[in-house]
Amino acid sequence: MKLLPWMAFLLALFVLSACVLQDDSAERQAELAAFAPVQTMLEKNCVHCHGDQRLSTMPSIHDSKALDALIREGGWVTPGKPEASRLYQVVSFADQVPGAMPPTGHAIRRDEKHVLSEWIRKGAKVPRGRSIRFVVRGEIPRSS
């Protein structure tokens, strides 16, 4: 058996798999970076109540897979249309409107609302692959 063709074959395989893996992780890094502001917004404003300990009737926002499931379910997030997405509607309601989120007072900053609406407008993309667990960031926002 000639060794050289085998070695060449193995080398080619190695280079190819390295390229594929590299490409994959670069793609994921880009997806993670694009999603980061949305994740931060949810972690600062929603995950406190919509995490693991939520009521069963509440939409689950505890990780990226759960968010993806909401998008697939329909109604919660309509890619391309923030105004038709319940997740954005409840955030854009005025304080006194029943169902405004968070229910503790509508203290979400304007730029954070913008992050959510732009993400939906641009197709509501959630990083593929391994699910990202959302953590609670800071106190639940309250309007004094």
Ligand code: HEC
């Ligand atoms: C202080 C706790 C709390 C926080 C913070 C909170 N929610 Fe909620 N959310 C609730 C509760 C409780 C319900 C169930 C209310 C009901 O069924 O009337 C709910 C229900 C919802 C619903 C479904 C009800 C509907 O009207 O469609 C959506 C969508 C929602 N929340 C989105 C959000 C988003 C987005 C955020 C972050 C910006 C958020 N919530 C932050 C407690 C919270």
